[in-house]
Amino acid sequence: MNCKKAAMLISESMDKKLTIPNKIRLHIHTARCTGCKNLRRNLLHIRTASRHLALHHSDGEI
């Protein structure tokens, strides 16, 4: 698996359960690919930020 395909699966895994073979392939890839490991963390960072957005908007001076 290359990073381009891994990126799609990482994104997909945020919306639905991956098939077992895909899950295994992705796991093997991210175990040795720092870029893709970081991509997953970055996307989760963005997800958390999005969910917090309303609250931070209303926080005034943070």
Added chain:
Amino acid sequence: MRPLLEKTRLPNTFSPTSLIPEELTKLRSDMLKFARLQLRDDSAAEDAVQEALAAALAGLKGFKEEAQLKTWVFAILKNKIIDTMRERRKSPIAWVEIDGISEGAIDELFDQNGRWHDDFRPSDWGDPELSFSNRQFWQVFETCLDRLPESSARIFMMREMLGFETDEICTELNISSANCWVILHRARMSLRLCLNERWFMRKGQQS
């Protein structure tokens, strides 16, 4: 509305009527900003905020903390925004096309073997909480959201902010799940790139 605003504050409880006018104005403008970001239509945003505030005032509840009140008002606003999006579905939708982020824009992040180009390889962003506590981060976040093409931004926000399931989004917007998912993936990738360039890389240079 004015007499309501001038009511005395109850000790240790907060309700929309116990906010002083300045606080209410601030809350309203925060709500508007949030609604505009999602609906991308000033008058629809005004309507949603107006209705949410009216519902909040009608439902008079006391909260121990001001933050709880805001969370509650924003929860009402989110529901109004979802209603507005549902209403839109009933009228012919011209905007649901893949209107912006091309396949090429994603392709160029990778080399011909599908590996990350050095310039685009995702880096460690560190502790999310650190960025969340920085006001400037939220400005950059909004700028990056604004830079997304309209339909990408809507689908992204329905998924990540309003918490719709991907299937629901496809049904709501009447587009194929493959299309819907491609838009979502590209939106995430391009938002990530924007945040990286405008925030995380710059932070690195500063420290």
